[in-house]
Amino acid sequence: xxxxxxxxxxxxxxxxxxxxxxxxxxxxxxxxxxxxxxxxxxxxxxxxxxxxxxxxxxxxxxxxxxxxxxxxxxxxxxxxxxxxxxxxxxxxxxxxxxxxxxxxxxxxxxxxxxxxxxxxxxxxx
Numbered sequence: 596x597x598x599x600x601x602x603x604x605x606x607x608x609x610x611x612x613x614x615x616x617x618x619x620x621x622x623x624x625x626x627x628x629x630x631x632x633x634x635x636x637x638x639x640x641x642x643x644x645x646x647x648x649x650x651x652x653x654x655x656x657x658x659x660x661x662x663x664x665x666x667x668x669x670x671x672x673x674x675x676x677x678x679x680x681x682x683x684x685x686x687x688x689x690x691x692x693x694x695x696x697x698x699x700x701x702x703x704x705x706x707x708x709x710x711x712x713x714x715x716x717x718x719x720x
Contacts, residue, residue, distance in 0.1 A: 602633075635647045641654050641657040653689060661686075664682055665682065668681075679703075679706075687700060
């Protein structure tokens with residue numbers, strides 16, 4: 596038996612043991628949402644985990660959503676607080692993927708804080 600076949604068989608046995616234990620202790624497995632096929636590239640919580648190249652990156656869907664939020668932010672002359680919040684939410688979710696991104700995220704949060712204070716102060720009469 597080749598090492599690849601042995602690894603696949605071993606992975607399958609582990610999956611079957613997990614399924615048996617879950618059923619024994621009355622845990623329910625949502626099989627349509629489960630990914631029981633061994634792979635070197637998995638998608639989890641909007642991130643793609645590539646174990647061959649040792650990389651983690653954003654999924655294409657998540658990247659396109661973040662890009663559209665960024666483009667709509669840039670198109671507005673005076674972005675609303677909700678648009679700032681949406682942009683910061685997308686950036687915060689991608690923060691762990693980009694080295695040093697927390698520095699940029701912090702400066703944007705300060706801009707939002709100033710913008711929110713200016714929007715909440717009633718005009719003087």
